[in-house]
Amino acid sequence: MEKDKKEQSPTGEQNEQRHEDVVDMEQQVSVDGQSTQSENDEVQKNSDANHTEESTADETLEGNFDEETSKDEIIELSKSEYDQLVQDKDLAEDKHLRYVAETENFKKRTRKEYETLNKYKSQSVIESLLPTLDNFERALSQFNDKEDSFYKGVEMTYNSLLNTLKEHGLEIIEDEGAQFDPNLHQAVMQEANDDVESGYIIESMQKGYKLKDRVIRPSMVKVSE
Numbered sequence: 001m002e003k004d005k006k007e008q009s010p011t012g013e014q015n016e017q018r019h020e021d022v023v024d025m026e027q028q029v030s031v032d033g034q035s036t037q038s039e040n041d042e043v044q045k046n047s048d049a050n051h052t053e054e055s056t057a058d059e060t061l062e063g064n065f066d067e068e069t070s071k072d073e074i075i076e077l078s079k080s081e082y083d084q085l086v087q088d089k090d091l092a093e094d095k096h097l098r099y100v101a102e103t104e105n106f107k108k109r110t111r112k113e114y115e116t117l118n119k120y121k122s123q124s125v126i127e128s129l130l131p132t133l134d135n136f137e138r139a140l141s142q143f144n145d146k147e148d149s150f151y152k153g154v155e156m157t158y159n160s161l162l163n164t165l166k167e168h169g170l171e172i173i174e175d176e177g178a179q180f181d182p183n184l185h186q187a188v189m190q191e192a193n194d195d196v197e198s199g200y201i202i203e204s205m206q207k208g209y210k211l212k213d214r215v216i217r218p219s220m221v222k223v224s225e
Contacts (some may be wrong), residue, residue, distance in 0.1 A: 007087040106177045123211050130209060130217060133134035133162060137207070175201050184208060184215060189222040196224040 136158035143151040162170075171182050180187060180199050188205055196202050201221045208219030 019099055021217070039122055119169075120214060122212055123214075123216060125215055126168065126170055126209075126211060128219050129161070129165065133165075134206065136161070169212040171210040171212070173215070173219045175204040175208065175221050177201060180221070180223050184210075184218055185221050185223075186218040187223045190225050191222055192225045198224050200224050 026034055071127055136154065140151065140158065144152075145151065175185060178201050185201065185208065191202055193202055200223070200225050201219075202221040204219055205222060206220040208215070209217050
């Protein structure tokens with residue numbers, strides 16, 4: 001009888017095993033609770049994130065709308081000033097074209113002046129030597145003997161000087177026997193002459209000269225009436 005009671009009453013080992021099983025169950029419940037809480041927290045985070053994204057999207061749309069509105073306002077202001085801007089542009093282009101034209105004219109004028117200066121650069125020197133040529137001609141006109149050695153020496157010097165000046169563009173103006181030209185000749189006397197047609201030169205009083213195409217001294221002449 002006592003033996004049967006012993007078999008029916010739980011031993012200490014069995015009690016301890018039961019205690020451990022209870023603890024394991026409590027731990028499992030705790031873990032399951034924590035997992036459930038974690039899942040709930042994750043769901044809440046996802047919900048908050050979605051809400052944040054929606055708010056950001058709304059703010060972006062509002063910002064884009066404001067930006068488009070600002071652009072429309074700028075375009076409207078530019079249209080209101082369009083006529084003035086066009087006028088300013090036309091004035092600027094006109095000033096630019098005028099400046100270009102003035103610059104080109106200045107360049108042409110400067111180039112022409114330089115060419116003219118270079119062309120007639122020896123004029124002042126030649127003009128200063130014209131009286132010397134006149135003196136040589138007067139001296140030669142005083143000789144009766146053209147074969148005189150002194151005459152030949154003076155004539156050689158005169159011709160040498162005259163040829164040098166011709167190399168620099170000096171030209172003698174035709175006068176005696178030519179038709180009077182007020183651009184080339186200066187009439188100092190008029191004389192009736194049946195042998196010479198009216199308006200023609202009878203006699204040259206002083207030779208005239210040109211430097212290339214410019215008259216630097218007109219001929220002094222006597223003209224037939």
